Amino acid sequence: MxxxxxxxxxxxxxxxxxxxxxxxxxxxxxxxxxxxxxxxxxxxxxxxxxxxxxxxxxxxxxxxxxxxxxxxxxxxxxxxxxxxxxTPDDIWLILRTLAEERKKREVDPTLSVLREILMEQPASDIERHAQQRMAEMHNMIERLTTWYDDVKQLDQERLATLLTLGSRVTRLLETTDRIVSLGRKRRPTTKG
Amino acid sequence: MxxxxxxxxxxxxxxxxxxxxxxxxxxxxxxxxxxxxxxxxxxxxxxxxxxxxxxxxxxxxxxxxxxxxxxxxxxxxxxxxxxxxxTPDDIWLILRTLAEERKKREVDPTLSVLREILMEQPASDIERHAQQRMAEMHNMIERLTTWYDDVKQLDQERLATLLTLGSRVTRLLETTDRIVSLGRKRRPTTKG
DNA sequence: CGGTAGTTTCAGAAATTTCTGAAATTACCA
DNA sequence: TGGTAATTTCAGAAATTTCTGAAACTACCG
Incomplete structure (x- = not known):
């Protein structure tokens, strides 16, 4: 057939x-x-x-x-x-769903395995080094997922803004830094 | 073994x-x-x-x-x-490589197939509707990849800034809008 | 009830992917 | 050139995944 x-x-x-x-x-x-x-x-x-x-x-x-x-x-x-x-009509919804599900299946399990292993006591230099590498990986994944969890809340309009702005955002940030003085460079850890 | x-x-x-x-x-x-x-x-x-x-x-x-x-x-x-x-030492480099390769293998081929199909002349209402849906998908993917192509150029420090800031970026954008008046709302397409 | 239209399950068949050992290839050295 | 150590290739074996048809199940109706 x-x-x-x-x-x-x-x-x-x-x-x-x-x-x-x-x-x-x-x-x-x-x-x-x-x-x-x-x-x-x-x-x-x-x-x-x-x-x-x-x-x-x-x-x-x-x-x-x-x-x-x-x-x-x-x-x-x-x-x-x-x-x-x-299928859902809204293509942005589809994208979110896809991202969400992939994260759940492809990222979260690794994150939790890394956490577990990092709790263990290393028994040799080899293991100590391995843990350090795993920690790097863990930290990177965690930063990314935190960013993702944060950004996924945005409504479609703001997401669109963010997308079209792209890397120009950072240039903007530097300007803002000077003008509004949110800067971490100027005043170390004021933490508002 | x-x-x-x-x-x-x-x-x-x-x-x-x-x-x-x-x-x-x-x-x-x-x-x-x-x-x-x-x-x-x-x-x-x-x-x-x-x-x-x-x-x-x-x-x-x-x-x-x-x-x-x-x-x-x-x-x-x-x-x-x-x-x-x-493996390369720098975990951010690893991440970029991974993103780059996945894009090349998992996204680019689809984008080009979509482009090809969208060039065709639809021969029925079914096909016309299908093309419309494909256009939505094409546009979304293109926006995402443009953003990605843009952001991947960033050095590590700026990328870090972007990540830790997360969705707060948009709030910041609104503030900036008011203060620096780069705003698209206030003055339509000044385009600096 | 029994009949019917629809859906799901599941054991095994078919297809695909992964893995191996043996043979072929490459690169270097004297 | 021949010898040796290292690597790659590749045909087929092994493992895994996908797909099917037959049977089981579900829910509605008279």
Missing amino acids: SMNLPPLVQSFVLHFGEMGSRWGINRTVGQIYALLYVSPGPLCADEIVAALGISRSNVSMGLRELQAWSLVLLKHLPDDRRDFFT | SMNLPPLVQSFVLHFGEMGSRWGINRTVGQIYALLYVSPGPLCADEIVAALGISRSNVSMGLRELQAWSLVLLKHLPDDRRDFFT
Whole structure:
């Protein structure tokens, strides 16, 4: 059985399928997501089967995984017993969800393992050195995640500002430093 | 054959091995990286074989992949024919490398596929809608990568400032807006 | 109840990825 | 040139992941 889609949609779906493995999901999961993302309305499982040419059970499992990622939502249409599925409309929301889930799965476990190991007493110079390296890694990850936790709260407008400003922010900071004198350089640790 | 490592290092190495699949690398590649990362000096391939208890050829392939990612460097010690390997010391450099490589492999291809598809002429309402969704995705990714390309130029100190400031940046921006009047709201597109 | 439309589960088949040992290759030295 | 130490390649074995069809389950209806 093979795909049955408008050519332009098919290219997109196939690409997501191929990239799937690089993104840590599998081919069909990638395809299902891509299909739902570009579809004008919710689809039911059998429509996905027909569109992608894969087995019903595979679709069921794929949808299950995508729901676990909160990247696909279950919908019910009136007077229809079937389950329908969509992706959230707001692309920024999608991005946040993705970031959130990846952090949860790919970063948090490492952070907690690092913390555990850093509690241990080193028994040799080798171990002492290893701990030091782990501490560096831990600190970096922690700084990044703190920044992320902080920035993710921003509403879309401010996020947009931040994005368009980019690195010019720091130049601005230096100016502000001089003018408003929030500067850490001028007065060491006033800590307001 | 099994591992032969100080317990504290072993925990770290095993964790990186397990996480490997979530990060899009395989178990042994993760382990090799972890081992080199915490080792006090460069190691040669046979030392890695001994430490991790895997085959020589597997180590060779793993190192090859890590070098392709620029996460592991080849070193030569004086009066020694063997190849030795290390990870870069500077953890911020490691982070940049990682970001750069992931972008290259996980984002850029999608961006270019999206561009291609967006050039096509839609042949139906379905395709028109699909293109619109793809355009949203394309724009978002482009904004993010532009921001990233911009911010990655920053030296470490400024990056640190940016990180510790986090979302407070926007509050600061509003203040600055009022004081220095760089504001986009007050005077539309003065563009300095 | 029994029937039906829909969904999920799961054991094993199929496909893919990872790993190994043996052979080939490279680089250096005398 | 031949000898040796180190490294890489690669075909197939082993392990893992993905996918399927059949069976089980769920919920609604008459």
